[in-house]
Amino acid sequence: MEDRMTQLLRGTLHALILSTLAGGPLHGYAIASRIEQRVDGAFRLEDGALYQALHRMQARQWLRSEWGHAENGKRARFYRLTSKGWRQLDLETASWIRYVDAVSKILRPARA
């Protein structure tokens, strides 16, 4: 069960990161914590995968990052959405909702 959730998550990791950053700039650890909080332990993501996604998204110019100082005073890399990133968030959210609607209709036709 957890494995299947994790697989599903991989496909929506970008959307999760984008929506997490919609609240404001965060460093990688904070992003990981927020996602864990929000999915409430429903599944667990390897931290490495998150960082690979962050840098990939940065190469696609959805995000940009700069050094800043974390709560503990140490240097940390803070990510924020670019305008391209905001557009991508809208896009991914819309397509996720369409996807969920469609799949829901198929899986629960009687109640639809």
Place this chain on the structure above:
Amino acid sequence: MRDDEPRPAEPRRSTRQINDDVDEELRFHLELRAAELEAAGLDPAAAREEAARRFGDVMETQRACVASDRERERTLRRREYVAELVQDLAHGLRQLRARPLFALATIVTLALGIGATTAIFGAADHVLFRPLPYRAIDRVVTLWELDRSGNAGKRPVSPGNFVDWADRTTSFAAIGLAEPSGSDLTGDGPPEPVASWRVTRGFFAALGVAPLLGRAFLPEEFEARAAPAVLISYGLWQRRFAANPAIVGRAIDVDGAKATVVGVLPRDLEYPGRKDLWAPKRFRPDELSDRRSSYMYAVARLRPGVSLVQARADLARVAGQLAQEFPRTNALLGVQALPLEEQVLGRVRPAFLILLGAVILLLLIGCANVAGLQLARGAARETELALRSALGAPRERLVRQLLTESLLLAGLGGLAGIALAWFGTQALVAMGPPRLPRLDSIAIDARVLGFALAATLASALMFGLFPALRFSRPELLPALGSGGRSTAGRTRTRLRNGLVVAEIALALVLLTGAGLLMRSFFELTANDVGFESRGRVSLQLFLWDRNPQPAQRLQRVDELSARFLTVPGVEAVGLVSALPFHPSQIDAHNALTIEGRPTLDTEAEAQVYTTVASPEYFRIMGVPLLQGRPFAASDRMDAPRVALVNRALARRFFPGEDPVGKRVSVGVMSAPETREIVGVVGDVRPTTLDSDPRPELFIPYAQSATGSVTFVVRTRGDPAAQVPVLRTKLWEIDPEQSIYHAATVQSLISNTLVERRFNLVLLAVFSLIALVLAGIGIFSLISFTTGQRTHEIGVRMALGARPRDIAGMILRDGLKLIGPGVALGIGGALLLTRVLAQMLYNVRPTDPATFAEVGVLMALVAMVGAMIPAARAALTDPMRALRQE
């Protein structure tokens, strides 16, 4: 919160920085995670272990992150580069708009240089460098009779000699002849007279030309009774038959008879000359033994393994045999074998290489000029550049900015240059010598455009790189402190001076070349041809086919003369077998024997040109009678045989004697007959303005009615307008008689000058441009330095210097450049003008008068260039100059 606020550009990171950043980022994460786990109760070691487990593959993540970051870095760099380029271009355009005069001067200068270079390269490329349509052209030679008596030199071949060369040599795989002819095309549109060749069987095989369409002539088509067959030129096919491939196999109307087109020849067929129709040559019975009339063009293909040297030895051996067997005609006759390529391109190649060299000099002058302008303007920009450098722009960035501006200027200049080259090419084609090979195919194509692009880039580098490197030097920074008035470095002043000196020198080299050509041209055209050409029309006919018997020809010639005289404006009609300056002059030459003198030894040296002429000919051409009497209408077949000689003949054969009354024997078209010399006429130049008169003996037409005749008609009004009228008159008498060649006599002379004029005009235009550019160069330099010295001038004037002193001071600066420039230019010209030697006439390549003239001209123009700013400086208001800060 949308992230749209302007932000400072991210600094670019090196790969090492990226690695460090990713390391630090991941370490931060692992440490924080471990700390959190520790806070939840794990011991430090277990916490670190758990943190690593939850992270996954650290190495792989590190690698992937670095790869993504590097990709991002590349994208950003590219973007930044483009943005900077756009910024530089925009900046460059603003700079141009701010100084439109500077921009215009630069662009026009470059356009002239690049345009001229491109046009000449395009022409040279088509004329010289593209392969000719002959298979293995290095194996093809043209053969000529070489007259070793007198100064006549090489000439076409007589059929008799050619047959023996062909039969007795072993060096050639194929050998053939072409005889000039003319035909009239009817049907398929308006009647059109075309020039044609009659060729023998080996001709196309020797030349190595295969028809583009159809086939060459079959052996049986050379038989006397074969159905007429013709090959047509590419041009005729395009022009008259709309490039229809179905023309092959069709019968067309040639000289009033049907002839089948068996094929179309490839374009650019230049040897022996560009013509439109080829027909099989069928020899008249007596023709093959004729060794006296040289009118055929021979071409041969070397047998594999045979060298040109061996072939020449082989031909010399045969010529030796013929000299023994036919001493009357062949004793002093050699054979010359010349490679076809040299024959086709030999004369134009040096001229084109010289022109190419000239335009490259011009482009160099243009670049020097623009570089000078850039340097002068750059000094004014020092403050701007120093400021940018102080604000942190790296040197590479400033060099790039300056180079971008240069490229922008060069690009604009190049575009204008290509446009100029396009017009220039049209002009070249229009004024080019008609005998220039492949003239009509000259055009601006991809290769030529590529050349223009290369020239543009090269000139951008030449005029841009140097100033760019100079200005981007960090030591420019003090310019900021000087309150906007920059301190011109000594090196840069030297560099600018050097550029102007070089410009003057290069321009002078070009001017000298043009001056020498011009002097040659004047020398040449000052030569008296020995006859009158104004208002005369020539009409060359071959009467042989239509009038096989001499009596028929005599009658036909009388009829035609009478008919021509009925044309309004025509004052007199004469005829001659070989008209001076005529491009298809039929030279006949025979041995002269003088009664009462030993013959045997002198016979070979006694070769004279024998020309048949009507009594009116000399009068019409204005050839003076020096002694004795002219031909009379009574000098007919039933009268005693008479001859006229020219002064050259009289001098050679009768020095100190009166030739009139002497009896000589000479064979013209027949066995030698004894004739009495009745008079001496003036000399004429036979072929070109630099050809020397040759011994010539004239025979009355009525006593030797040849079929190769040229009518000369003296007319009032425009002689060219009479050509079509005369043609109509001819066709009234014999509609099937074709005209081989019709032209005004004046055009015959000027046609021999076309190539010289072409070279002269081009070189003169180029050197005038160079002269103006050099003048502008010194003008802009002196203006600039004077501008920089405004303050100093003000001080001097305040201290009592008069305007005259100031002007003198500035002018002396100019002279310091003009002197070395002119000296260097003369030195360079002394070294370079020898390449012109072949193109000069009566002028040595180091002609002191020309050198002096162009040197003075160059110095004067440069002085004017320096004088304007000097005058301006002299009018400076000292108070304003002093206030200027």
